[in-house]
Amino acid sequence: MKRHVLAAAGFALASLSLVGLSACEQGKPRHPPPDPMAVAPPADAAGGPAPAGVLSAGLPKRPEAAGFFLDRVGAAIDPRSRQPAVTPAGQATVFDGFGFDAPAKAPGKGVDLVVDGAAYGTVYGAARPDVASFFKAPALVNVGFKAVLPAGALAPGAHTVVVRVVAADGKGYFDSPTVAFTVN
16 A cells, blocks of 8 residues: 555656646746847947037036046047147048046046037947056946047148046036147
């Protein structure tokens, strides 16, 4: 009698296991998160995200220096240190680099460029792990910026650019030194 009870119990367990396994094979309905790559962000003429508006408009200038580096103005790499900085006419002019609120050692609210006295918004927040590593400040990872002025926006000749970093608190901005470049 004990054998029949044990055999029946074993059969019941085996049957339940098979039912459980067969349910797994049917699969559960899944609701995966949306694919972040499925929808492209708005693009500017160069195919990147659209720049922000001019964020520094109406804000007071702060006396401290901006934490910044201008990697490129068009074809001119490191235009502040490698003078003369020359870029060809007749093509879009790309400005890129990084900027942050140096006194707070934190990302700014954004970066504007002032080219020949006119302010332009940038796309701000690109990953720059090199900046965070150099300054030993993990918060400074997403401080890269980029702006593109379309072909013909800058006439041939001498020009200037200032990197304007909006403070982390959004209540002012810091200007970089003026960087000269030439469009030929």
